[in-house]
Amino acid sequence: MLPDVTQWSPARLGNLTGKRIIVTGATNGVGLGTTRALAKAGAHVIMAVRNTELGAQRAADIAGSTEVLKVDLADLDSVRAFADSVDGDIDILINNAGVLTDQRHETVDGFEATLGTNMLGPFALTNLLFGRVRSQIINVASDGHRQATLRLDDMHLRRTKWTALFAYGHSKLAMMLWGLELDRRLRVANSEVVTHLIHPGWVASNLAQTSDKPLMAAAYKVVDGLAQRLANDVDEGAVPTLYSISEPIPPGSYIGPNGRFGLRGTPTLLGRSPDACDYDDAARVVQFAEKETGTTLPI
Template sequence: MVTLTLVTPSWSPSRLGNLTGKRIIVTGATNGVGLGTARVLARAGAHVILAVRNTELGAQRAGEIGGSTEVVKLDLADLASVRAFPDLLADDVDILINNAGALTEERTDTVDGFEMTIGTNFLGPFALTNLLLPRVRSQVINVASDAHKTATLRLDDMHLRTHTWTMMGAYGRSKLAMMLWGLELDRRLRAAQSPIVTQLTHPGWVASNLSHVSDKPVLAAAHRVVQTIANRVANDIEQGAAPTLFCISEPIPPGSYVGVSGKFGLRGGPVLIGRSPSACDYDTAAKVVAFAEAETGTSLPV
């Protein structure tokens, strides 16, 4: 008797094939997962648009990446910048990757009066996607986080003006909001029979600069400890980009949530993963989207 064992090969960037002719926007592409994503896509032949706040650093990164790239100004914490962005593009794009994310050391507001974390991580990308969708040909990928699994939204106080604000609490809530937006975005695109699909991703624990949020001596020292550990055991930035790239290369269902294969969602190769029950609530998702539409003055044009 012969026993056959099915071996599933690990994912690699070679699965992307030749992306020559594809135009792909990556927000937050100067560091971390965004930089890793842009680097791999350019290597695969895509024309990568680095949508970044710091265009000087963006130009430096574009030079380091090589291939076909361009740098376009985008500050997700400023709706004026978000509204201006589509007109700065020379042509339509195939894929929009909402990758940019932020942690803030203290509670601050954006220029539009939004709590900074939710403004940058959710409301900015939400408005960008709505404004840009008529110029997107095939796909929107939102980089979320398993941090959403421990978060609780306060629909009556989304900017945490009256409830307690903490750095990680605000971050988790912003990612839960993004997860719920992704749920409703997928539902609306399918209901409209749009050719555009959307997915959500979790990059795992990545040795990047995201945790470097302070120049205060105590917090900076803590960051150095975390970074030292991360450099040894966490995914590097290209491994962190793999869940996003997996959405481009693999025939996965619309609305999928892609994370990493290791225990506790910390590291490993890209796989389909589960989301929290809170992130599967269509009623709450509709309320979150209604909140974002009212705050940004934008809605999905389908």
Template sequence: MTQPWSVARLGDMSGQRIIVTGATNGVGLATATALARAGAEVILAVRNLELGAQRAAEMGGRTSVVKLDLADQSSVRAFPDLFDGEVDVLVNNAGLVAQHHSDTVDGFEMTMGTNLLGPFALTNLLYGRVRSKIINVGSDAHKSATIDFDDPHLRSRKWSAFPAYARSKLAVMLWGLELDRRLRAASAPVSTYLTHPGYVASNLANVSDTRVMSSFHKVVTAVANVIGNDIEAGAAPTLYCLTEPIPPGSYVGIDGRFGFKGGPALSGRTANACDYGDARKLWEFAERETGTALPV
């Protein structure tokens, strides 16, 4: 009988250095905690340094806290200079479910700016210092989404919270598709993966970073508490990418019904996330907006 995946599969990760973005709450916190307890050196890339320091103290191990605000391209550009040396793995975990339509300081639609353009620029800027893997946390929300490349920041289209989130995660999926293609074409030593954490209540609540949740968010969170994963199970697909012999470019999701709750397993993506033409368009859009390029 096949044994279910367990965090024990991480083994001893001493000597591994890993960046986890959004590591103060939700899936990011569970990911960083598991890695630190397995012996890895973990860099918590966070907006709130005080909370980051508290989390680092709670998880123990070899941890450091470095300032990063993915909604601010100046913070993204500053981040690589805030620590020295190389890293083995970059985990682009941080994400946002915005409750209101707003723009980042750079003029990007907030959800797209935080969930795609921030991590895209960060990855390009750090790539030369990454030795092994880049893991981007996507979502099965991509399956219902479309992207209008004529209006990527929703200037003229109606905005609502979860459609904006879904399109940002489709963008992450397309970015991951093109990133994998480019790394393979360059015979690069770095591989990349995409993951879906399931339906995680605390992640939905915390990534919005608001003090008062909307009624809609309260309902979504209450439902997720019943039918979704906890944060440890939500972190499992990301950790699975570090322990299992899966092909580069794999999408690791949840084996439960509808991808809501369960253990990590190789997953499928819908056709909208497998379109290399759209992936190229998305990549070119992100390069123009961030002024960054992958050095391969």
């Protein structure tokens, strides 16, 4: 039986001294909340960030052991360089970073930018680091996957009508399916490493904060204003991730808030959309990602 989630607090993390944990996107939002809690619990947190100057500022404000390393998940060369720069083993890899863009563009590798940053970059990073991961891989997905439609014949949305929310949901559904296949492969290999998927709920963060388009900028301002008053703060948004570290959760589980529409609440095991439970599609997504990134899980 899982513990009473209503009693969960960061104190349940216990003493993480000696643990080395990577958090991508650690300068803002859920990543910052996650980093603060883990460092406070004694872990050494490697803050994997695009802006190392801001990362250094954040690290200076955090009580605990941290280091800042540069990675741009939208650039495979940067992902490879980051993996090469990490010394020693890693206990937990938290693929937290994510983006919501206001217009379609492609990464330097020719990937649709939302998919490239939210799924293909973390996919490559995980494969490149896997040989040094000791215990857990956590992928921060989203309940936005429930409204998504997978475009296996057009993963980069070159022929599909592109909208910001469609691309975001599509990338998170791809991440959910990758997580499904990752868990299957780890089980088949009898690996000591487990993986979990996370939905942080509605969080007041900077996921989509700016736009060059006046209407989009105005919309973001309204949404941000509502979020600041009604949504979880970044520390609350980090709770499902932290819960998956502290509690004996079944491998492959999807964790998120138990409140209405999954917006807020205490962490619990969540069901997935039917599309996110399709093992055949999961295998195809991983085959696609392997081909695009030139990486595979060394297992």
